[in-house]
Amino acid sequence: MKRHLILLWLAWFSLLYGFQWLVTTRLQVKQPDEAVSWSANETLPSSNDGKIYLLEPFMNRQVAWDSEYYVGIAVGGYDDPEAGSVRNPATGLLVIKNYSFFPLYPYLMRVLALPLKVFGLSPIGTATLAGSIIALLGTLAGMFALWEMTRDLLDEESAWRTVFYMLVFPSAFFLAQIYTEGLFIGLAFSSLMFTKRKQWIWASLLGMLAAWTRAHGAAMSLPLLLAWVMSINWKSEIRSQLTWKWALQGIFALLPLGAYCIWRTSPLGEGWAELQEFYFGRGLMTIESSIESWKNAYFYARYMSQEGLIYFSIEVAATLTALVSSIWLLRRDPIVALFSLAVVLLSALSGSAQSMARYMLIAPAMFIALGYWGKNKLFDKAWTIASILLLGMSVLLFSYDMWVG
DSSP states (O other): OHHHHHHHHHHHHHHHHHHHHHHHHHOOOOSOOOSSTTGGGGSSTTTTTTOHHHHOSTTGGGOOTTHHHHHHHHHHOTTOGGGOEEEOTTTOOEEEGGGGSOSHHHHHHHHHHHHHGGGOOOHHHHHHHHHHHHHHHHHHHHHHHHHHHHHHHSOHHHHHHHHHHHHTSTTGGGGGSSSSHHHHHHHHHHHHHHHHTTOHHHHHHHHHHHHTTOGGGGGGHHHHHHHHHHTSOTTSOSGGGOOHHHHHHHHHHTHHHHHHHHHHTSHHHHHHHHHHHHTSOOOTTOHHHHHHHHHHHHHIIIIIOHHHHHHHHHHHHHHHHHHHHHHHHTTTOHHHHHHHHHHHHHHHTSSOOOSHHHHGGGOHHHHHHHHHHTTSHHHHHHHHHHHHHHHHHHHHHHHTTOOOO
């Protein structure tokens, strides 16, 4: 099993990277991009001028948008002035934009870059290579965990199909770029796998690392707490089951949330929260502003831009697919379903109706449900064709620094 998964992983990222080279060598894309209301000003031929972390020739096709900050933190730290800064209108103080991003991924890039210096690349190129390796290894770990969870729930054939569907999902190329998604699914999916096996220490430790990778990691405590409660046989005498070991397991279940809170109260976390509120317009379950953002997205897509219509159609389709899949899985696998549902709600109600197709990548219920529905041969072929076509379009746009989430 592991050998075949590794071979699939090797083929996937090799073909993906090769495709990125192919399309950028053969085709030219018209600029600017009007996928969202602000993207036209950010996708001009001169938009990346002066952004040193986006101009390094080595692996340049895998670096765009948020990649700038991960590479920048790895090379120059959080206070690197090259990242640029924005002024908080409430305080009048400048906040460096690097603080918008969680620390684990760029710090791992910095560590891995040390031995990679042997290749003689520039510091930026070395950090980019490190980020790619970490993202790809995280994706491989996520593939293993997703395969195990799906095989236990369905069967081996469905497990293969589920992993394949994840790799060809329209936004799956992010798993191989300088973004956190690859590392995160490796940590989060593995934590879920260990949670289902009641291996509390590994599940909690990986959940903690996920909480230092991106905000959704705090939700890793939800499946752990659910598994902890489900470990009690409520039809038997309860008091005898309330042991010190059971209480300790409950403490372990809270570790991911605790790790997030520790980071959140640090200077890095304070800067992150500040930028999320005034710069990105995001927050925790900001329902009113989320509804307004979805309304604005509908208006823009419906009346202002055909590019926007396609972009937001993919965003909505991915969100609805993840939502329906999570609900479908609730009775079959409540542990995985609860985390996936949390991902959907925390993302869709974060205050901004953008990047949903990327965020839904970390909801494993979506791929498990698709793997189950793929037992129907017609669905399997149709979904595969549609998904790969949209994946090709999306990775082409990303490779040209267009906005895809």
